[in-house]
Amino acid sequence: MKSKNILILGGGIGGIVAANELRRKLPASHKITIVEKEKDHSFAASFMWVMNGDRSIDKVTRPVKGLLRKGIDVVHGTVLEIVPDKMKVITKDNELSYDYLIIALGAELVFDRIPGLAEGAHTFYTLEGAERLNRALRDFKGGIISIVVSSLPYKCPGAPPEGAMLIADFFKKYKTENLVDIKILTPESQPMPVAGPLLGDSIRMMLQERGIAYHPKHKLKSVNYKVKTLVFEENEPVKYDMLIAIPPHQAAQLLRKSGLTNDAGWVPVDRATLKTKFENIFAIGDVTSISIPGRWDPNIPMMLPKAGVFAHFHGEVAAQQIFNAINGETSKGGFTGNGYCMIESGGGRAGFASGDFYAEPSPRLRLGNISRIWHWGKILFEKWWLSSFGIKKRFFALIIKIGGAILRVPAGS
Numbered sequence: 001m002k003s004k005n006i007l008i009l010g011g012g013i014g015g016i017v018a019a020n021e022l023r024r025k026l027p028a029s030h031k032i033t034i035v036e037k038e039k040d041h042s043f044a045a046s047f048m049w050v051m052n053g054d055r056s057i058d059k060v061t062r063p064v065k066g067l068l069r070k071g072i073d074v075v076h077g078t079v080l081e082i083v084p085d086k087m088k089v090i091t092k093d094n095e096l097s098y099d100y101l102i103i104a105l106g107a108e109l110v111f112d113r114i115p116g117l118a119e120g121a122h123t124f125y126t127l128e129g130a131e132r133l134n135r136a137l138r139d140f141k142g143g144i145i146s147i148v149v150s151s152l153p154y155k156c157p158g159a160p161p162e163g164a165m166l167i168a169d170f171f172k173k174y175k176t177e178n179l180v181d182i183k184i185l186t187p188e189s190q191p192m193p194v195a196g197p198l199l200g201d202s203i204r205m206m207l208q209e210r211g212i213a214y215h216p217k218h219k220l221k222s223v224n225y226k227v228k229t230l231v232f233e234e235n236e237p238v239k240y241d242m243l244i245a246i247p248p249h250q251a252a253q254l255l256r257k258s259g260l261t262n263d264a265g266w267v268p269v270d271r272a273t274l275k276t277k278f279e280n281i282f283a284i285g286d287v288t289s290i291s292i293p294g295r296w297d298p299n300i301p302m303m304l305p306k307a308g309v310f311a312h313f314h315g316e317v318a319a320q321q322i323f324n325a326i327n328g329e330t331s332k333g334g335f336t337g338n339g340y341c342m343i344e345s346g347g348g349r350a351g352f353a354s355g356d357f358y359a360e361p362s363p364r365l366r367l368g369n370i371s372r373i374w375h376w377g378k379i380l381f382e383k384w385w386l387s388s389f390g391i392k393k394r395f396f397a398l399i400i401k402i403g404g405a406i407l408r409v410p411a412g413s
């Protein structure tokens, strides 16, 4: 069998899983290379623990190389262009060829798209932002904290309510909760709209119990940071004392040039195989655009959320698809639409939402009890993800597997 050259662009969640799966499945004669611009990987699901002071930056960051199996080449560089016709990728310093390509470049955050946002807002969507926000929360003397979803789509739809509940918990810990008034403002019609009205109502209730106001259908136009005011397209302006933004997201601009994107700028893929319109190019994770059945909100088409859990499963599927192609197999290992998330609610507790996002006529999800178990489940997953290959990683994997079986975590997770 002729050896193949497999190139993975992006060493985040999807890229790391895809590379490790491919290395596990394929003989060493096949070359696997990952191109990543950063030396270190930071685990985004832990950023909110950096924000509330439970983690320092070094606790949630690891060298990319340490998270990969042996036998995977890492090129540290910035991808500038993909040339599908020539099966080539151009980086700042190299030209790399491939037989199979996996695009796992994630989503970029573009504060500049909304006037005044960069100047006026904190964020927990970046590691440095989460650390800065921790200092700002400590220094906060009281007033209105507005958490604003600045545009759609954005990664991790559970993050705004989760962030709000952890901030409420932060002030409760210091017994200053009476000094803050926390609100979420979003263009969506309910929390996690993709998960349907039932789950949305459960999250609204959780917010209400913690005194957090939820303002749906607020589409941000600009931020007048000099007078601390949010300006919306159709609603009255809203004053704030501290602004925390979920910034606008976009796929890397280089993907537009390569002819891989749709009008919205994301990469459409086959929802089962994750193939792009090019036979030997796959796209996984946040960079993709996958429509799903159902429509709760007539103004917002239903898309598979951008989340680590999907980037992870996509990585496994793309690896299986490439393995199939190399070995002349076809049937195994499509993406089924199953997903889950653990939402921290403060006080060392979390809820677990799971279900089938491809279910007809619309996604079927449910939120289980809020308990300490899911909080510890999230911590365990973090420890597993950030540990390097070896005994420790296998130990955490075993505990997660046993725990998953006892708690009946849905298939595929």
Ligand SMILES: Cc1cc2nc3c(=O)[nH]c(=O)nc-3n(C[C@H](O)[C@H](O)[C@H](O)COP(=O)(O)OP(=O)(O)OC[C@H]3O[C@@H](n4cnc5c(N)ncnc54)[C@H](O)[C@@H]3O)c2cc1C
Pocket (backbone or CB within 6 Å): 009, 010, 011, 012, 013, 014, 015, 035, 036, 037, 038, 044, 045, 046, 047, 048, 077, 078, 079, 080, 104, 105, 106, 107, 124, 125, 126, 155, 156, 159, 252, 284, 285, 286, 287, 306, 307, 308, 309, 310, 311, 341, 342
């Ligand atoms: C605060 C927060 C909390 C979250 N919590 C959860 C959660 O609890 N559960 C969950 O499922 N998801 C969560 N997510 C979402 C999750 O982190 C993302 O959906 C996931 O990381 C997407 O994986 P990916 O591989 O598609 O992209 P990423 O993990 O973002 O990886 C993309 C990689 O590509 C690299 N890259 C980009 N451009 C270039 C280039 N031109 N050249 C070279 N390299 C490049 C980047 O450096 C990065 O390493 C959270 C996100 C945030 C921000």
